[in-house]
Amino acid sequence: MSAHSSTIAEADDATLAQTLFCSVDFDGTLQRLLRLAFVGKQSSRWPFITSIMSELQNVVTTKHALENDGEEKDIKRLKSDSEASNAEALKVKAKKMALCMCYSGKDYLGMQRNPGTKTIEEDLLTALYKGELIQREHIDTPQIVKFQRAARTDKGVSAVRQVVSLKLPTNIAIDDMVARINSHLVDQIRVIDIKRTTRGFNCKNSCDSRTYSYMLPSFSFAPPEVMPEESFRITSERLEDVNKVLALYKGCHNFHNFTSGKCPVG
Template identity: 50%
Template sequence: MQKIRALIASPRVLSIKSNGWLYKCAGIRWIMSEESGNVQNKPVKRVEEGNGESGEHIRKKLKSDVEQTGDERKHPKRKVVLLLAYSGKGYYGMQRNAGSSQFKTIEDELVTALIKSGCIPDNHGDDMKKMSFQRCARTDKGVSAAGQVVSLKLWMIEDIKEKLNSNLPPQIRVLGLKRVTGGFNSKNSCDARTYSYMLPTVAFAPKDYSTENSIAFRLEPETLQRVNCLFGSYKGTHNFHNFTSQKAARDPSARRYITEMTCGEPFVRGGAEFAEITVRGQSFMMHQIRKMIGLVIAVVKGYSGDEVLKRSWGEEKVDVPKAPGLGLVLEKVHFDRYNKRFGGDGLHECLEWTEEEQAILAFKEEHIYPSIVETECQEGSMASWMATLPIHDFKATAKGAQDKDRGQVGESNRIIFASSIVWFFFFKSNKMFNISSLIIN
């Protein structure tokens, strides 16, 4: 290979061909890359001395910039958001678990469809950061969504929605697609999230009511009024460290702002009476909504007094029951700040989905509501969960229970220690003792 030397420093980019290689000079550095038709037409960034980039690093960067497949040249890559609706039954939540194929998630199905449809390269499926993927909410196992929004970069192929849906199972649909700004992040740009929770109204029956006759139960207006009074107390900013796991009482991130929480009028499906709870907040922690509902159910059924809600926002650890995940649905995510800033600039659309409302409702009626009602009637997840409420001690704090457990553990250790001493002398007297065989915790 012919050796080329830069004789003078020049701000212009010089190009010299030799033995099938293209040498380019930017500043006082020579950049070597394989000759191709695309290289001559690609502008080369000027490299100043002392910027810390080696020639090999620049060569690789040039190759990655200019070497594109036919699909990439044909279809531009853009930042978009997808409106998703899905039934969470049978899935281990929304977020993908890389390298864990046995626990299938919604994102597993979505990434597979993106690759099959030609929206992203194959290697983006292994590393979702390559497509700047982000979701608004990480729904838990079994939780459904009617208005989940994800942001990502993809190739703008024709008929994206139709091709994606053809590669998705029926219980997962892409209902909308919109262009967004290059720096958009669906999680960070989301101002608020609205969830609903559909449950059989027998959950609010007195604790001595027999669940064997749950289909016949009908919620009294006075009980519904009390339920809404309790839910209303959640409004505002509170410390919800007792409503999730691994959050300390003084952790600032445990403070969350709730703007709405109500229970709607009951309705009958499958012969049983149901009701839908709606809650809107800035953001929610793992299991927070299910625990908020679980604690109100415990109070209405008579397992605890109303004061437990206020006590649960204090620093002491309170035992809060977690309602089943079956009826929880992510209804809508809100982008008020983004819409105000970019929605009217003439280049980007408002992230509102009024045109998709009928499709959202149709999906809920076909996939989400029937799944919740049928599963509840067949498996009785709410009745099974209500049977566990008596084991919760709403008066004692978790700290007291921990102290009690420590006392029991300490007593057990003393017994083990005493037994070990007895066995020590026994083995020693029989000359069978091996010090490595004695373990005292």
């Protein structure tokens, strides 16, 4: 009789274990195990129940860890969607190209990128990234795509035909690239055209001359007794005298006397 009861008890334990581990509600199952240990005179089965509880607790802990890990992965995946999209778009072969642009330098601190300041290059590189033509890391390290500018302009200086060279994807039409970039730029910065170049092209080294134009308001040449106003216009005679003076600066000259006299910081 006792042997028969023992067999039934073992069978009941096996059945109970299978039922418990098939349960989806692990936390509720733990509570039921506790009740089973203290209710209905089941104290004789306590060793078996504690063993199952220990194993089930491990399952619950693992389950919660996997759920939390899954949520973190979902968040990271959402954050990297745009980067992943850019990476996919840029798997195609990139070739060196020359980009011709113009801009008004008003309110900008020059052409060359300087992190933390408003520059033309910062806006251009950001527009290239948003247009899915370069990757996010290329904004901070543009040398990866062989980025170079033909000339630097200072604070407030504008350019009519500035050129930059860099590697761009070849599977996108030129007109489409121009439209993409301009759609992410302010109106005072415009990309005019893009041309394919040779692999070794460097717009800075290939530039053999630069033309600068200096604009002065007419009232800067007004006589001392005249109140300077934007509407003021100098006479033709005065304009001729100004041009004669400016002509003296043409050619190669030693402009040391026009400098501060301080040695440049090397």
